[in-house]
Amino acid sequence: xxxxxxxxxxxxxxxxxxxxxxxxxxxxxxxxxxxxxxxxxxxxxxxxxxxxxxxxxxxxxxxxxxxxxxxxxxxxxxxxxxxxxxxxxxxxxxxxxxxxxxxxxxxxxxxxxxxxxxxxxxxxxxxxxxxxxxxxxxxxxxxxxxxxxxxxxxxxxxxxxxxxxxxxxxxxxxxxxxxxxxxxxxxx
Numbered sequence: 760x761x762x763x764x765x766x767x768x769x770x771x772x773x774x775x776x777x778x779x780x781x782x783x784x785x786x787x788x789x790x791x792x793x794x795x796x797x798x799x800x801x802x803x804x805x806x807x808x809x810x811x812x813x814x815x816x817x818x819x820x821x822x823x824x825x826x827x828x829x830x831x832x833x834x835x836x837x838x839x840x841x842x843x844x845x846x847x848x849x850x851x852x853x854x855x856x857x858x859x860x861x862x863x864x865x866x867x868x869x870x871x872x873x874x875x876x877x878x879x880x881x882x883x884x885x886x887x888x889x890x891x892x893x894x895x896x897x898x899x900x901x902x903x904x905x906x907x908x909x910x911x912x913x914x915x916x917x918x919x920x921x922x923x924x925x926x927x928x929x930x931x932x933x934x935x936x937x938x939x940x941x942x943x944x945x946x947x
Contacts, residue, residue, distance in 0.1 A: 802921065806867045811844040817895070821919035821926040826901045827885070827908065828915035833895035845895035853889040853898055857882065864914075868921055874914030881907040 803814040810817075812834060820831040832849060834841040852863055859879035864872045878885060884904035890897050900911050912930060919926045 799923065802868065805869060806922075809863050809867050810848045812841045812848075816841070817845065819918075819922045819924035821915045821922070821924055823912050823915050823926070823928040823930040824899075825930060826903070827911045828900045829897055830900070830915070830918070831892065831895070831897040833892055835894075837894040842894055846891055849896040849898050850889050853887045856885075856898075856900070857887050864918070868917075872914060873917045874910035874912070877906060877910035878914060881910065885911070 806814040810832070816835050816838075818831075818833050818835055820829075822829040822831070830849075832845050834845060855861070855863060856878070859882040861872060861875035861879060864875065881902075881904055884902055884907045886899075886901040888899040888901065890899070900915075902908050902911060915926070916928075918924070
């Protein structure tokens, strides 16, 4: 055994044992968080029911952009069925949001999501644009209306926090019309 092995073994052993599922009843998802937060697990379960994909196997990202915001949802391992389900879901909410229907996020979060009442009222001032991504898709939310912009930013910030997701606030930055489609800002 060399010196490197002696240094790595104490670090790797706890991780290997944790991966063995010691004490696991087999009832929890392989992707369930170790902290056992029942509120977050309930949110993830409602998300799976509404979106159709395992939320613990998917990655959300919520970005605030100069012209509004961006919701990205991708499946962690790119399972083709899950990717298709994500794309279908994002296309469905693109149409629903354009009509002022925010019932899907209300069901996921078990409450009215901040910003959605104004977004519904200002629907004629907001543009929703779906685009596919390699393992899912994104929904851009765009406006030049100040009241709608404030609502979109509240909506995106709430989603990011409640989903414990990644994302960035580029709201004050001028990207010169740069397309953020598929950009991974390092969130997970």
